[in-house]
């Protein structure tokens with residue numbers, strides 16, 4: 001029987017957690033160097049990133065690499081809103097942590113998800129077609145649902161991952177929002 005989403009999620013999460021701190025740093029740095037070559041990255045001014053957890057690729061050094069750009073972290077939805085918020089982060093310490101223990105810049109200015117130029121999307125697994133498996137709450141799918149209704153609309157979604165998170169083909173559901181690209185420490189995948 002083929003592996004289902006839940007089994008795959010646990011296997012991939014265990015894999016990324018096993019990377020050493022040294023490998024983590026190396027992968028983050030290599031992926032950022034590759035990102036540097038993407039014209040849309042050079043042009044982007046307002047960029048969504050994330051605070052890494054559970055072995056996720058660390059893209060925070062982007063703040064030092066691109067001191068003139070604005071970076072934003074996801075804020076968990078507050079009822080009745082179904083969407084992630086994005087608030088600006090300039091690298092300063094973040095004392096507040098959300099219910100998943102992820103820091104949030106609660107007092108910073110917001111920018112609506114749909115008018116960010118580019119979003120680096122955390123993920124558990126991806127495939128070369130741009131299918132994404134996340135933590136299982138559907139936050140990113142709901143937040144960027146409009147991309148399915150308005151093809152070609154922004155922001156550009158770039159999955160950020162370790163190469164070991166790549167699988168041949170992921171099972172997909174009709175609410176899954178595909179990634180436009182994926183960046184790992186080894187290469188860039190162009191998916192659409």
Ligand SMILES: Nc1nc2c(c(=O)[nH]1)N(C=O)[C@@H](CNc1ccc(C(=O)N[C@@H](CCC(=O)O)C(=O)O)cc1)CN2
Pocket residue numbers: 050051052053054056074075076084099100102122123134135136137138139140
């Ligand atoms: N770095 C990062 N930030 C992110 C996400 C992400 O995937 N990565 N998210 C992407 O959507 C949102 C948070 N989504 C999450 C969804 C589920 C769990 C989760 O299941 N966590 C625990 C169990 C639950 C708990 O502790 O209460 C776990 O690790 O198993 C965590 C975060 C917003 N911020």
Ligand SMILES: Nc1ncnc2c1ncn2[C@@H]1O[C@H](COP(=O)(O)OP(=O)(O)OP(=O)(O)O)[C@@H](O)[C@H]1O
Pocket residue numbers: 132133134135136137138139140141142145173175176
């Ligand atoms: N656009 C949507 N409208 C309604 N429900 C949705 C939508 N997108 C996702 N969901 C719900 O979210 C749940 C989780 O979806 P899925 O397993 O694809 O999450 P994920 O992409 O792995 O998680 P995340 O984006 O939080 O990292 C699904 O059970 C689905 O019902």
